[in-house]
Amino acid sequence: MGIPLSYIIRNLWTRRLTTALTAGGLALVVFVFATVLMLDAGLKRTLVTTGEFDNVVVIRKGSETEIQSGIARDQARVVETHAAVAIGGDGQPLASKETVVLISLLRRGDSRPSNVVIRGTSPMGIALRPQVQIRTGRAFRPGTSEIIVGSSIAERFDAAALGGRLHFAQREWTVVGVFDAQGSGFDSEVWGDVEQLMQSFRRTGYSSMVVRLASSDVFERFRADIDADPRLANESKREQTFYSDQSKALSTFINVLGLTLSIIFSIGAMIGAMITMYASVANRVGEIGTLRALGFRRRAVLSAFLVEAMLLGLVGGAAGLALASLMQYASFSTMNFQTFADLSFQFILTPAVAVQALVFALVMGLVGGFLPAIRASRLNIVEALRAM
């Protein structure tokens, strides 16, 4: 027979100040923990959802990023004529040859520049990425100095709004459209005509290629052929895998830093919970003796205090989670260590994050309350009653 929940709840309510302070400490830890998880979820969504499953990115062997990579024109021709590449309605292969570089742009309200990805692509390249939708304005016309920018770029960089002009590579480029890439990595890019950009940047070769597979299961054959072909020095990856691999270092960094911090912080909060629970036991020694004398078992006392501690954790966890959910209104941008490029992403509160945060809170309460609960359950009835 268990000790009633209402008794446990009322005890927490009676010592409101202590409950509030302890839960407050726990809430702050959960806030940090949840925010880190949300940041990582945002990062993953941005990069993992970048691209199509049946698109394949081809780069030079050994390069980790498009920026490091180079594909000669003749190599590109070999790749796009491979049988695994889908053919469009007009008989042309669904392949886009692209050049990817970084330029320095000044952020809004900042005197120091960030590195922004510029992708020279083509109408074919835009078509290969249906997740990219032009929201305002229109696509650039090939053969011109027109460019389109991702929604994140338009928001964060001076002069990159619709109708603005960017000056680089000795030319002026006009922003004729802003596109929305569903929060994927492309939102942090500027796109223009590949031939125009190559000319301006004095490049003779492309950086990378994107091709659409004729069918999903031919990927392995395509990859093996490209890898083995002596005319090429290229390798290929599915587009989504390619971009998610590029976030590994940043993601690892965020996760390691965030989890280390959360663990360290949780020690502080658990100490707080332990202090509170020890005091809670000490104050109610007489009550505990009475309950035991009345017939409640040791186990019931143990669980009552464990429940009390976990309730503390739950209150703190809910408060911390509520605070963390406010972070969804903020966006975060930083330099991706692997590509040196600026990347924007959101804090995303997924059900998984919420569950993990609450479980973490409960565990903190449990660990903090464990030893005090043991002490409560071990009290000798007679001595406890004498303390009244």
Added chain:
Amino acid sequence: MSTAPFIEIRHLSKAYQRGGQTVPVLNDINLDVMPGEFTALMGPSGSGKSTLLNLIAGIDKPDSGMLRVGGLDISQLDESELADWRANHIGFIFQFYNLMPVLTAFENVELPLMLTRLTRAERRERVELTLSMVGLEDRATHYPSELSGGQQQRVAIARAIVADPSLIVADEPTGDLDRVSAGDVLALLRRLNSELGKTILMVTHDMQAAKSARRLIQLEKGELGAPASEPGA
């Protein structure tokens, strides 16, 4: 022997606020206590006897009336003046001893002397003296948790007299003690009164304790009852 009263009380009243209501506790008390008297204050629960004691001891302030102790109208003093006055003139004995659990018997007795300018050696001398007076010189280094109830109360009595106060107030000093310990404590109080001439004011509901006093004052519903007799001698 004509002496002025040590305690002079005229038209003393006190009421408490409890949950928005004003509850009168003492109503127009008039009382004189002579120096060297050992007085017991008795009355049923809620009669105001503890309140009267608190007012005389300077740990509470009356709503109206005059309260003169040792020639000084203490109802006119502010809080810090009262604190200084208490340190110099009052010795306290409480029902639950109220010793500092982290101090030894010696240090507890020494406590009131920390408010004086005595040197360490002078303090030590007085503490040892008072501890031997209450028969606990061999327990000087013990903590309250290591002493019985009776012993703790005797330490409290030593603390009450170490600064040589003019008035000793005791609130239910035997309330938490067994018969034997209570007897010891009361005997001590009698000695303080007869041998050292201390004025003692004791609140009690225990008839046995009251018999140790020389004068009995009854309080009922905030008012003094019939002046009394000499219950014991």
Added chain:
Amino acid sequence: MFVLKLIARNALRHKLRTGLTILGLLVAVTAYGLLQTVVDAWYAGAQAASSTRLITRNSISLVFPLPLNYEARIRSIEGVTAVARSNWFGGIYQNPKNFFAQFAVSPNYLDLYPEFVLPEAQRQAWLRDRKGCLIGRQLADVYGFKVGDVLPLRGTIFPGTWEFVVRGIFEGSDETKITRQMMFHWDYLNETLRKSAKQRVDQVGIYIVGVQTTEGAPSVARAIDATFRNSLAETLTESEQAFQLGFVAMSNEIIAAIRIVSYVVIAIILAVMANTMAMSARERVAEYATLKALGFPPRFIAMLVFGESAVICAIGGGVAIAAMPYVAAGFKHFAGEYFPVFEVSTLTLALQAACATMVAVAAAIVPAVSAARTRIVQGLRAIG
């Protein structure tokens, strides 16, 4: 002093509670110090910068190189003492987790970086061996490289397998210099590219420009950029410090977040401390009332509360500060590739002390005032 005795004994009353609180403070102040040091470490490059060095890069971005023929033209500008080349190599040693910086540099690079100290014999050995490389002390310690070892790298920007021979190990002139890096000959890179990728020869990543005086640096920078304006590769020349700060700025949101989080941990421990002090004060109401009855003034009671808070924070904070050098050394051991320089600054130690003090005061204020205000009569009724 008497009040100190009371404070100390009161603190020891609940050994477990006091011990736990001190432990919590220790963890919090240490975490705070570590996070502040992480932020400082981010600025390591900028701190190691010299005011008589400028960095000239392609004005579009670092991704674009500069022609080799710029070198002579930069050298001839008034105020310039020397010009060195450097290309970021970006190779991988065994696997990507073993990250360290690798640069292909001109032979006079070391002249511009006098803070890298190298025995003359080793320098000569490097200059003679076109496949030779120099590694910093920290790199040598982490991977156990010795002079004469072969260092293989897998190229990413410059594909293929590259092998270098360690010809020298350089020390930094002080703790702020980054010795977790490796340098090899730019000429070797260039001649290898001539054979495999002709279109990439004679390209320089950045030029490091030595200037005569710090005051003259800005005008030299302007002169360099003016020289190449409207040419095929326009340049952007800035002080080395500005160049390094540019990198830091790209991560400034993460840095700001870390700074904020370092104060969150202080807030957490403040809540724990405040709770401990409130609980202790509440349990001792009868004692405070007794002391007041005996004549002790309210400020004495307040001192007891503040004093106990101060003792706990002094111990917890003090141990944390004293242990910081060891904690930092341990952290550097595990996270060295992210933070080649990881030194705890005096400012950080001072801030740690300030935080501990602030927690001591803030946690005790409300309980101290409330204890000092104890109503004697009510307090006496509360059985402790």
